[in-house]
Structure formats: structure tokens, C-alpha cells
Amino acid sequence: MSNWHDQIPQTARDYLEGRRLDEVECIIADMAGVARGKAMPAFKFDDSSKYYLPTSIFSQTITGGWAEIRDGTDLEPDMIMRPDFTTATAAPWTADWTLQIIHDAENADGTPIPTAPRNVLKRVLDLYHAKGWQPVVAPEMEFFFVGRNIDPNMPIIPPMGRTGRRAAARQAYSMSAVDEYGKVIDDIYDFAEAMGLEIDGILQEGGAGQVEINLAHGDPLVLADQVFYFKRMIREAALRHDMFATFMAKPIEGEPGSAMHMHHSVLDMATGANLFSTEAGASTDAFLHFIGGLQRHLPSAVALIAPYVNSYRRYVPDFSAPINLEWGHDNRTTGLRVPISTPNARRVENRLAGMDCNPYLGIAASLACGYLGLTEQEGPRDECRTSAYMDEDELPRTLGDAVTLFEDATALHEILGADFCQTYAAVKRDEYHEFLQVISPWEREHLLLNV
Template sequence: MEDDKQIIRNWIKEHQISEVEVLVPDLTGNARGKFIPAHQFLNDTYPKLPESILVQTVTGEYSDEHWDFVEPTDTDMLLKPDVSTLRVVPWAREPTAQLIHDCYTMDGKLHPLASRTILRKVLDAYAALGLKPVIAPEVEFYLVSRNTDADIELIPPIGRSGRRESARLSYSIDAVSEFEDFVEDMYEYADAQQLQVDTLIHENGAAQMEINFRHGDPMSLADQVFVFKRTVRETAFKHDMYATFMAKPMKIEPGSAMHIHQSLIDIKTGRNVFADENGKFTDTLLSYIAGLQRYTPELISLYAPNVNSYRRLAPDIAAPINLNWGFDNRTTAFRVPHSEPTATRVENRFPGADANPYLAIAASLASGLLGMQKQLQPSEPHSGTANEDDVEVARTLEEGLRNLRMTPELCDLFGDLFLRAYTAVKLDEFEEFNQVISSWEREHLLLQV
């Protein structure tokens, strides 16, 4: 740890940093923390934050069971920096650093309610088996006109042509060029933060974009998605727009996903264990897929964590609604793309763009891990259009939470305390949302029932 502190000191001095953002991903995957002057940050004490921030709802409220998960005294937790996450804040006025921290209890243990802790536990379980997961996220988002009235529906922003998009423009080069200034600044900010972003495409929705990340270490990629979401929002503000990662922000447009490609490397040999030396799919890959099929119904609320998330997971929408898998079949939930044997992987298409990247990645990897350990067998690969089959997953957040704690091995892996806290927080959000009377209800039920 002393070596890490010295690295941070040298880096801050080299970049003439005047302020440090101490960051902690909360339950929603958003940044909590504090701003600390650089000279104060460099003293020998660790920053502290109240542990209660880890169990706040998306509205900033607390569930009735709040004190069952944290100390009634609302004690502090210690924050220890991860030196690998040290980055500049390219949109800040003054030279500013950002640094993601792990959360520890006051007795020095990783905090059981922190998102990074959950992913770390899953990765440790893989390491114990001599395996290293490799992932590559694909993150979708919308650009929308500035909207300060929550009662007004979102609309696409005006591009450089002076017009708004109104057609399906998947993979359109010209449609991306409509927002050329935004794209250039986004890439500039991403480069300044050493984010491993790769391809940018225009997705199916109006002013909907997708960024693909290069494959790599799951914790590093979760950190990068966490930083990337802040980056895109800040870039959009600069250009008088909003960027949203809501799963289904507009009624007539498709939802936004965070697809997760994943493979496994044998630590000793460096070989991808999903394919043999002849390029044939292994039993390990099949069991991994079977694990995704088996545990997704119980973990769906980690892929679809908000009341809005389930508007995306609907029939006739470009998102999975059942547990089918297939070869290069984008209508299935779990897709095995055509690739070289060394790049053999499975893509989990369930997670929404609104998911906490640490928890979504942990859930996906945990499902595959348990599938391999139990040597589960998947269904036959689906060769047709999977979204014409029956719905097999929850359609509401409340339904998605019902079975979250039903499997002992998942409770062991994630920690029962975390799963209880997550359930309580998300049920509180669901009940708060349920109190809102929608315009549809007023339109169709006010005088007709």
C-alpha cells in the first residue's frame, strides 16, 4: 500500500493536480464521494464516508429496513484508493484527478455492501479455480434534447443539419456525423482517461449510439464503464444536450442495453477454455451457458435494476424475453458469435444500459461459474427467431426480486446481507413508483371504469 501511495503522490505532482475526486460506485452504479484538495488528500489518513450511502434508493431515500444492513449509528467506512483507476478529469476547470476507492469496514474488511466488493468476490472464486474471466461490454445510450420538465416526453436533439432524426438509421455513418462535435469531444475525453473504447456505431433508435470496449479484465472494464457514463453525460452537457442510459427512455424507440461478452482463460496455459485446440466448443462453454440459463431468472434484477428496465424486456422489442441461446443469433439471450477459437465467447444480452456494471458483470460471471461447477447442460441451440417464443423472465422489478435469495450458492457468493439490502432498496423504489398515477390511467380509466 505504501508503494501505491507513492505512485499517487508522484502522479499528482507530475500532473500538477489541485483537487481529487474520491469516488465510490453506489448501488445504482453512480458516483458518490467527496472533493478533497490535493495537498490534503496526500496525507497519510484514508478518506471516510458514511456506509449508509451504499443502501440509498435511486431517489436518495432509505428503505424501512435500512438499519438492518448498516450500523444504527451510521458509522463511517474507510476508503482505500485503487491506484489503477487514477485518471484526470478532462472536463474540470482546474487540474483535477479522479480515483475510485474500495470500501472497507472500520475493522479492515472489504465492505459487504459495496459493488466492487461483490465483483471482487466472484473474481476471487474464479482465481481459486485457476481461471481468469475476460469480458468486453457494449454500452448503448441516447442523446436527447435538454429536458427540464419530467412531464414532457424526450425527443432527439437537433443535429448539425438543423433537423431531428425520425427514421431507423442503424449503422449510419451520416447519422453519427450529425453529432460530430459531440463524438470528437467524447473520444478526446475517453483518451485522456485511458478508457479502452473501440468502435462507435449508430444504433437502431433515433440518436442512439453504441460504444464497444476492448476485451480485458472485468474489474477494469467495470471501472471504465462507470467512468464512461459520467464522461458521456458531461460531453453531452457541453453540447447543450442530455445523454441518457435509461433502459427505455422513449415509447417509440428501442431500449438501450449493456451486452457483456465473456470468455475464460486458463491462468497456467493462457488458453481460452471455451474452445479446444481444434476450435471445437468445449463442455466448459456449454455448462457456462447452462449456468446463464439457470440463474438468470433469479439474478434478472441485477441486469434490470430499475422500474423502467422492464419496459425494454418486452415482446417485439430488440431485447431478450426468454432463456434461449444460439450461434450468432441476436434474437437469443445468450449468443455465441462466430470467431476464431482463441476468441470463443458468449454474449449475455440481458443487461440494460442502466445496470450497475459491477453487479451486472458479477451476476453474469457468477451464473457461468455455478453452471460449470454443477456441470449443467444447456438447452439445444435456438435456430429460429427467439423473441417469438414465450416470455420466461420477469416483467416487473417486484417480480424480478422475488427469487433473488432463493438459491443458497448465490447467497454464499454474493453474501446474504448484500442480497437482502439490494432487495429492500429496490422494493422501496418499486413501491414509490407504484404511487404515481400515469397519464394512461387518467386517459382510459378516469371516466370509463
């Protein structure tokens, strides 16, 4: 391990130039996209060749319980964490000089742990590569800055801005609205530079304290790693300024939700040409097949792109969130939008995923649906040329319904892996059942004395 410094990106080397590395964080994304792992002094990392965590972290629910997986074993074995040194980056919010490194999860024989979300995305990408295809993605991250909320029984409120007022809603694209919390934005830029993360742009969204960060297009695994890192970093930047950053799909009642829109294209690995455009610049059958696959298979994948009970509060009319599988050119009311672009950049934007999804699993699910379309070679239904906001019946409206569809999706199981799908469904079932045991304020207000 003594030569691992030569394998890390230049930005990480630049961060450490002239300094002594104090600590290394060995991290891996669990089913929720939470960073799990262990931190160790740098000299300990230098002397180690393997790191271990129990495989059960992939069956842990968001509330800290463990789903029961009926696979005939209950030994809770360890997995080997293998560092991917290309992901090494600074943790610039820490008090000492720290690097964080994303690890892959392997069995003792070196085979990938099938329930690890990063491995699920790798599995999907391997299927594309076997066909000679290279998928390209560009995520958009929407999230809210909110006031510190230390009592879960209290509603979430917008943060206090530099004017001494709470952040205002309905100020989309307003530069003044972004300037209200300019100091935390400055920290995000500074942290991103230290980490080697590229921000394509930051803008104010429609909600109070809601911000969108766009990322440049690239390799899906690299972009999923970046979203994973960004979520952690943005939370840390917000805490420095007495506020929270939340990636909940719908944190504030009456405000819009937060999406993770994903732009997709597919390149020919041999030529670099976009499979969605002909040499003359027209759209191709592959372009239509990809859209057709999204239309047919996304309902079964909603449990992956809308993974919590709160996710379905975003799927409501009149809040700029498409609740449909229509497709159209430059039509933001459709769930599947084709942005204005040159032929070389022709792409499909999946607008259905929430920002609360695990980025590895959200991207894997969307690409899996597109892959099925490319291999099934069935086109989409006719393009929607009007408003599609009235189409509301194509997607499951509760987590329970979404998990049922996912459990029956044999085509998706073959792409994502049966072991993963079984574990994921069990985790989501447990989370949904636990939620159903909670009595809400709405029930107490309207039912306590009236029924």
C-alpha cells in the same frame, strides 16, 4: 501518501505533466452505480491517509431515500475509503486540473464492506481465481443523446443535430446519423484519450440519437471501472453541447431500448488457454456448462441486470431485445448469443442486461451465473437454430417479480454474499413501492372518465 504519484497510471501522469494538480475526487460507486464521495484540494489528499463515508450510501434508493435493513443495528457507521491508485484518471471536463480515483470500501479492520458493488464483483472474481480461472469480459454500451429535459412531466425527445433537424430513428450503422452529433462524439474521444480509456468502436444504433460504444475485452474489474467512468464522462460531454446523455433502459416511447451486452470467456490462469475451446478448436463441456448456468440462474439475477421499473419496458417484443434464455451461434434473437470467432476467442454474449444496471453488479451477476454452471456441470438445453423472439415467458416482467425471484435465489446469495443480497433486495423493494404510488398519464387518459 507522498509517493502516491508513483503508483498512478502513465496516462494520468501524462495528463499532469508540466501542470499543478488542483483537486482529487475520491469516488465510489453506490448501489445504482452513481459516483459518491468527496473532492479535496490536492495538498489535503497528499496529507491524508484515510477517508470516510457512511456505509448507508449502499442502502440509498435512486430517489434519495434509505431502505430499512433489519439487521439489528441502526448506528450508520463509517467505512474507510481506500484509494485504488491504478484507477486514477483525469476529469478533463473540469475547469482546473483534477484527478478522479476509485476507492474501495473497508471496515476498520481492513475487511471489505460486503454491500459495496465493487467488492461484490471482487468476491465473484476471487471464486473464479480460486479455481484457477480468469474470466474475460467485453461490454457494449448503448445509450441515447436526447434533448434537454427539465420537466419530468414532458416526454423525452431526440436531440437537435447539426442539420437543424431532430435525430432520426431507424438509421442503424449510418455514418451520417453519427455525424449529426459529431462534436459531442469528438469530445468523447478527446476525453477518453485524456483518461486512458480505450474505445473499440462507436456506431449508430436503431433509435433516434442512440449510440453504441464497444470496449476491448479484458479483466472484468478493469472493464467495470471503465464503464463506471464512461457513464460519467459521456454525460459531461453531452452537457457541453446542450443535450443530455441517458443510460435509461427505455427513455423514449416507441424507440428501442439500451442494453449492456456482455461478452464472456474464461481462461486457464496457468496456461492462458480459453476453457471454452479444445486444442483442436472444438467447443468444450465447460463452454456448455457456462451457458447452462446462465440459462438456469439468470431469471433469479434479472433484478441486478434490469434494476428499475423502466428496465422492463425494454423487455417487449419487436424491439430487437431478446426476452428469452435461448442460446445459438450468431443468432441475435437469442438472449445468449455465441458470436462468430476463432477458437481462441470463443465466448458467450449475454444480451439481457440493460445499460441502466450498475456495471459492477451486472458483470458480477452474469459471471456468478456462469460460475454456478461451471461448478454444477450441467449443460444447456438444445441450441436454438430459428428465431427466438417469440419466447417471452422465461423472465420476470416486473421489478416486483424479479426481486421476489432474487430473494429466493439461495445459490446466488452464496456467490454474491448474503449481506449484499439482503440490502439490494430492500433497496429495490422500496423503489418499486414508491413507483406504485405514482399515477401515470396513461391512467389519467384512459381511466379518469371511462371507468
